[in-house]
Amino acid sequence: MKRWIAIWNILKKDMKAYYLKPPNISWGLIFPLAWTGMYFIRSGGGLEGVLELLPGVTAISILFGTTSMLAVTVTFEKKNRSFDRLLLSPIPLELLMLAKTAGAILFGIVNSFVPILIAAFLTDLSGAAWSAAVPAILLCAVVSTLLGLSIATAVSEVFEAQTISNFFRFPMLFLCGLFFPIEQLPVFLRPLSYALPLTYGADILHGAFSGANVMSYALDFSILVLFCAALFALSLFSIRRRWIL
Amino acid sequence: MSNPDKAEPRYTTTPAIAVEGLSKRFGSVQAVAGVDFEVSRGEFFGFLGPNGAGKTTTINMLTGLARPDAGTICIAGVDYTKQPKAAQRLIGVVGDESNLYPELTGFENLCFCAALYGMRKKKRLARAGELLEMFGLKEAADRKFGGYSRGMKRKLTIAAGIIHDPQILFLDEPTTGLDVASARQIRQLIADLHRAGTTIFLTTHYIEEAERLCERIAFIVDGRIIRTDTIASLLQPLQGKQVMLFEVERDGRTLCGKLAAAFDNLAFDAFSDGRIRAEAAGPVPVGPLVRFIEEQGVTVLEARRQQPSLEDIFVKITGIETDALQREKEKPGGSA
Known part of the structure; x- marks a missing residue:
């Protein structure tokens, strides 16, 4: 019970100090809107393309929202040494990191619903398989957050975290099948696509919104869970090795 | 927990x-x-x-x-x-x-x-x-x-x-x-x-x-x-000790050997910033010391009595000048 008091208050503090700040809220709104606008301008198509576009926009909203915040909530706090206060508290490191990532996961989930709400006004979403979409959104938020965490714990400066995040994020826009199928990629790039977690999240979302999944849901979910476990273990290893010297 | x-x-x-x-x-x-x-x-x-x-x-x-x-x-x-x-x-x-x-x-x-x-x-x-x-x-x-x-x-x-x-x-x-x-x-x-x-x-x-x-x-x-x-x-070794601190116009270390030879009942510590510390079991002969230093062609700027303190012990034990320690510490990022 006492641990949960600590975890809840870490989450509440991060929400107040970081996530509910207007610039961060606007990040969640502006990014999906910009991508949606860009798509319509580029394709010149009508609203029938919304369902095709929605999985990709949802996935990048989660990816950019979560990875950007971890650089602040973890790297910045480590830099100004307020993170030491958490390391000195009697909370196991695993729970501490879950508390620190919970805010980013929630932020990612909320971000994902911005394009979905917009889409709901533009097209009929009644055919969507929410039983697959909702867990996929959750797992995409978790895996993206943990990807951000593993980067944030491997560097010392906020700008390093942002720069390294971009090395992963921007290629993922094109390699993970968000806006065009992986089969259209050059053959030599395809193995890289399958080494990226968002490929599996995006595949479930394509299946949930337009039935266009390539792999089975079971395989997608299993691989996403494995990525989550591996990235969490990597982050803990990184903290123990780099921050508890 | x-x-x-x-x-x-x-x-x-x-x-x-x-x-x-x-x-x-x-x-x-x-x-x-x-x-x-x-x-x-x-x-x-x-x-x-x-x-x-x-x-x-x-x-x-x-x-x-x-x-x-x-x-x-x-x-x-x-x-x-x-x-x-x-x-x-x-x-x-x-x-x-x-x-x-x-x-x-x-x-x-x-x-x-x-x-x-x-x-x-x-x-x-x-x-x-x-x-x-x-x-x-x-x-x-x-x-x-x-x-x-x-x-x-x-x-x-x-x-x-x-x-x-x-x-x-x-x-x-x-x-x-x-x-x-x-x-x-x-x-x-x-x-x-x-x-x-x-x-x-x-x-x-x-x-x-x-x-x-x-x-x-x-x-x-x-x-x-x-x-x-x-x-x-x-502080026990300092009980009954008297200390005088002289400030001279040049590196005090250049005089330390001569002072020790001339005043064998006193102990001297000298520092690069011109300070010379003289310690004795009884009263420190200020006049003879000032005259001796000035005979070496070095002007004495100030002489003052000092209460023996933990700082003296620190200097003796570590061999580190306390002022240097403080200056070092006050450098940005200076944290031992």
Whole structure:
């Protein structure tokens, strides 16, 4: 019970100090809107393309929202040494990191619903398989957050975290099948696509919104869970090795 | 989370801190080399040493922010290597920087720190209010920490360190960079905490601060403890001694040999900044000394009597000039 008091208050503090700040809220709104606008301008198509576009926009909203915040909530706090206060508290490191990532996961989930709400006004979403979409959104938020965490714990400066995040994020826009199928990629790039977690999240979302999944849901979910476990273990290893010297 | 009530009571014979063979290496640098010491329950223990001596590395190992390469640490009977989180529950830590959250108010910061120790809301609010009152920060309770003055930040950081009423409080350079009035207030608060029964482990480069507050001191140089003793025992050799400090216009070290040869009943220490310290078992012959120095073609700028202090002992034991120690410490990023 006492641990949960600590975890809840870490989450509440991060929400107040970081996530509910207007610039961060606007990040969640502006990014999906910009991508949606860009798509319509580029394709010149009508609203029938919304369902095709929605999985990709949802996935990048989660990816950019979560990875950007971890650089602040973890790297910045480590830099100004307020993170030491958490390391000195009697909370196991695993729970501490879950508390620190919970805010980013929630932020990612909320971000994902911005394009979905917009889409709901533009097209009929009644055919969507929410039983697959909702867990996929959750797992995409978790895996993206943990990807951000593993980067944030491997560097010392906020700008390093942002720069390294971009090395992963921007290629993922094109390699993970968000806006065009992986089969259209050059053959030599395809193995890289399958080494990226968002490929599996995006595949479930394509299946949930337009039935266009390539792999089975079971395989997608299993691989996403494995990525989550591996990235969490990597982050803990990184903290123990780099921050508890 | 371990229950602090299950830990040993505050007043037992088990040492508050017991360290044996503690070592830590960073690459080719041996930061701490086989350090041993014990701190009794309720004791005020000082850890003195120059920049890079291994003070902060030691404190980091004692608090769980660094992993020892070798050695054992017991905090109030709890083996730190086996139960680090149980040990962390018994300690409060005030680092050398005021590292609370700038975007939270003073009151919110204390409530948050209390929550980290699993305190329930009603208790958190009461304890935060009590500490704000105790540290004279009640008026600033609703102001953001980022807007506090340096002294206020330091006070709130110490308040955060004792929010859970720890048995042992680690203080790393608590008054560095503060104005005289704030430093004085903080020393008073620390002394009050000690009187209330808290074991205090203090690192400082202000020797007079250690002399005024601590009961026992360890001197650490190059990662090794070279002396641990009570203030009274450390000062014992100075009983009845008289000290004169001369300031001359050039490097005092050039005269040291000649002075020692001419005045064999006096002991001399000379420094590059022109200071020469003369120590005797009885009165120091000021006139002959001034005449002798001036005969060497060196002008004496000032001569003053000095009360023998822990600083003299520190210089004798470590061979480090205290002014140099202070200057070194005040460099940006200078933290041992």
